[in-house]
Amino acid sequence: MLKINNLHASVEQKEILKGLNLDIKPGEVHAIMGPNGAGKSTLGYILSGREGYEVSEGQVEFHGEDLLDMAIEERAHKGLFLAFQYPVEIPGVSNMAFMKESVNAIREQRGETPLTATEFLKKAKEACKQVQLSLDFLKRGVNEGFSGGEKKRNEIMQMILLEPSLCILDESDSGLDIDALQVVANGVNSQRDGKRSFIIITHYQRLLDYIKPDYVHILANGKVVKSGDASLATDVEKEGYAFLGQDNAEEKNA
Amino acid sequence: MNQWLQQVIDRGQAIDDWLSPHRAQSLEALGKAKWPNRRVESWKYTSLAPLEQLELSPGSAVGEAIIEDIEGLNSLDLVFVNGKLQSDISLLVLPQGLHISSLQDVSVKEKNTANALFSKIKPQRHLFGLVNDALAEDGLIIDIDANSKIEQPIRIINISSDGQESHHRVLVRLGSHASATVIEHGQGEQASLSTGFAEYDIGEQAYLEHYRLAMHTHQAIHIGGCHFSLQQKSQLNSTLIAYGSELSRMDVDIIHNGEHAKAKFNAVYLLGEAEHFDLHSTIEHVVPNGTTKENARGIVGDKAKAVFNGRIHIHRNAQKTLAELHNRNLLLSRRGQINTKPELEIYADDVLCAHGATVAETEEETLYYLLSRGISRSQALVMLNFGFIQELVDQMPNQHLAQWLKPQLHSRFVEMEVK
Incomplete structure (x- = not known):
């Protein structure tokens, strides 16, 4: 589904990704862990197409097509979804209007008929319930005055409504208490259907207690330095990222 | 003397009605007034050329006005066409505590006090306020008795049609503990000139919900104002929605005359094509403990031009004032223009004041x-x-x-x- 080959990317002339490789097949859940500044969020931004990131080398293939060649909205149409680490507040645009516009834009691209207001409301209500947000949140401005946890749950609600094929969760666990963390994890788990794939970007192993990844990758200094199964996350939790020191040193010497 | 102004004075002098004693004062002031050009600060960005070029005749009502119904509003409508009141007030069913009279038909008692009625709230510095004083023969006096809560919104509609000129004035007085909603709704698009000034005297602990929909477009020139006096513990919640025309100008004054009054004023302007809209607002905190929140936002596209001047004046005695003024603008085109200027004049030392003006792109x-x-x-x-x-x-x-x-x-x- 997603193939990243030797990806090099920089922001403001500073190289952040330095030859990243990743291969994600349908239905797989990949966790990407790593210390601050390793380039985790950058990966999410580049995949979703945020401006200001310069790809100097490498390819990204999504459903067999060149992802890097697509406009931001086109990537969403093809099934890519990024749950933001810091969702933007948009006063004056209701959450409901925003999500309906978004769902129907994507449906239109898939050749499906747009949902009517009533059909959409029904779906939105269900999704609201699933992430345990009260219906008031549909009427409010997008993320306007939402707490950190409410914003993260609002992201998961959008993910549920948009039915993407690849979900990238950028630190969706940061700033959450244990209850909110479970809501987010349940939201994600409910969407695992053997076809939909996930990239879970996280600093801590905590979220992975609730969302069992198939693979764990450690990202450091712009590339994947170690890959393994779920047990790798547990090792990191015990030992921290200290073991990377050696690898990093080697890389610098190389 | 400017030719246009001279014409106004001549016409004003020829009118003989019960308002004449009051009109005489304004005519005198007009006689001394200087016609604003670009060197006059309050008209720096707004040219009066379109007005001077306009050929007009004093308004005469033309045909039946089509009034759009606003669903669910259930308002009490008072319709002016070209400055002449078309509604028959005697046919209206007024809720208890509400009194409306036309300037053409006021009681003898009011007639004796023409000078005491008008321009008590509207400051003399507004040149077109004086023009309106001189030329307006029609208008409304609306009184809400003390303790009366008028639920039904009062909508004053002002329609300008082709080649016509209209001048009307409104005075609204809310007694203590009274409340009411007043909507001033102006529209027109053909070559015309309208001036419309409204004065609101909001009594102690009274509440006024107010809207001014300044929807004149194209060649319909509109110059008007809303002037509010707030008595002790009264509240004002006012919203201005403005489009632009060849020349549109609005002057708003909010004057805190009684302590612990609260004023909220929101303004929205949305301008396209070659439209012009100018909003000058002045907040006067004369007494202590007043609160004002003003928020003006505009979007300017095409070759349109917006002018915003927001002044907050906190007098020496007005301690513990809370005043906020924000003006945010979005410019959608390179050819559009926005001139924005917040002005703070603070003479008291214990106040909380915030202001800001921005012009941004998305x-x-x-x-x-x-x-x-x-x-x-x-x-x-x-x-x-x-x-x-x-x-x-x-x-x-x-x-x-x-x-x-x-x-x-x-x-x-x-x-x-x-x-």
Whole structure:
């Protein structure tokens, strides 16, 4: 589904990704862990197409097509979804209007008929319930005055409504208490259907207690330095990222 | 003497009615007034040339006016066509505590006090306020008795038609503990001139919900004002919605004459094509403990031009004043123009004051968020930029009015985007 080959990317002339490789097949859940500044969020931004990131080398293939060649909205149409680490507040645009516009834009691209207001409301209500947000949140401005946890749950609600094929969760666990963390994890788990794939970007192993990844990758200094199964996350939790020191040193010497 | 002004004075002098003693004062002031040019600060960015070029005849009502019904509003409508009141007040069923009289038909008692009635709240410095004093023969006096809560909104509609001139004035007095909603709704698009000035005397602990819909477009020149005097512990919640025409200008004065009064004033202007709109607002904190929140937001596209001047004047005695004024603008085109200037004049030392004015283009990060959800760039721009003003429309206490306005503002905005 997603193939990243030797990806090099920089922001403001500073190289952040330095030859990243990743291969994600349908239905797989990949966790990407790593210390601050390793380039985790950058990966999410580049995949979703945020401006200001310069790809100097490498390819990204999504459903067999060149992802890097697509406009931001086109990537969403093809099934890519990024749950933001810091969702933007948009006063004056209701959450409901925003999500309906978004769902129907994507449906239109898939050749499906747009949902009517009533059909959409029904779906939105269900999704609201699933992430345990009260219906008031549909009427409010997008993320306007939402707490950190409410914003993260609002992201998961959008993910549920948009039915993407690849979900990238950028630190969706940061700033959450244990209850909110479970809501987010349940939201994600409910969407695992053997076809939909996930990239879970996280600093801590905590979220992975609730969302069992198939693979764990450690990202450091712009590339994947170690890959393994779920047990790798547990090792990191015990030992921290200290073991990377050696690898990093080697890389610098190389 | 400017020719246009001289014409106004001559005509004003020829009118002989019960308002004449009051009119004489304004005519005298007009005689001394200087015709504003670009060197006069309050008219620096607004040219009066379109007005001087206009050929007009004093208004005469033309045909039946078509008044759009606002769903659910259930308002008490008073309709002026070209400055002449068309509604027959005697046929209206007025709620208890509400009294409305036309200037053409006021009681003998009021007639004896022409000088005491008008221009008590409206400051003399507004040149077109004086022009309105000189030429307006029709208008309304609306009284709300003390303790009366008038639920039904009062809508004053002012329609300008081709080649016509109209001048009307409104005086609204709310007794203590009274409350009311007044909507001033002006419209017209053909070559015309209208002046409309309203004065509001908000009594102790009274509450006024107020809307001014200045929807004159194209060649319909409109110059008007709303002037509010707040008595002790009274409250004002006012919203101005403005389009632009060849020349549109609005002067708003909010004067805190009694302590612990609260004023909220939101203004939205949405200008396209070659429209021009100028808003000058002045907040006077004369006494201590007053609160004012003013929020003006505008979107300017095409070759349109917006002028905003927001003044807060806190007098020496007005300690513990809380005053906030924000003006935010979005410029959609390189040819559009926005001149914005907040002015603070503070003579008291224990006050909390905030002000700010910005002109911006759409924020990239917000746009990215919408695009990442599959929304097209053009649709995202419509949503975002419209959201910017919709926020203020959502704050309007009257939801029927807000629901009626939203699609109109939206389609106006979409048209601007396409061009």
